[in-house]
Amino acid sequence: MIKADGFTLVELVVVIALTGIMMAVAAPRFTSGDIFETRGDAGLLSSTLRYAQKTAIAQRKKVFVLHNDAVEPNTVSLCFDPNCGAAQVVINPETAGAYVLTFSHSVIVGSSNKALGFDGLGRADPNELATYRVTNKKNELQFVGISVEANTGYIH
Structure with missing residues (x-):
């Protein structure tokens, strides 16, 4: 008997x-x-929130995470002052310019605190829970939440 090699039509x-x-x-x-x-x-x-917290600890002064869509849409800036004057910006080590995070056009970022700060010990200022929500514009069921704990400044 001859053995046939290959696959049958049904298998394919x-x-x-x-x-x-x-x-x-x-x-x-x-x-x-x-x-x-x-x-x-x-x-x-x-990562930007953690960088702001670590900068506040290293510099021993407050660092603010400013999220203001009215001024510059879809961005977050880091400053040493809540008004964010030119001399008060946190320097981005990558670009040697002001630290500004610009989000992609397909997301919307919402925050419970538009001017969250970190003190010299890394704690959130004001001392309350701050939340951020990064939501997909096309599908609002696709979102990622980020929380900053009140007393510790723990970011998760």
């Missing part, structure tokens, strides 16, 4: 059908990069 059709079903389910998740931008911007915001 089943594999192609299963591959097509898996692609139909998985492809929309990978083609829409919106959730990746939302999570990426939330990560950048969290």
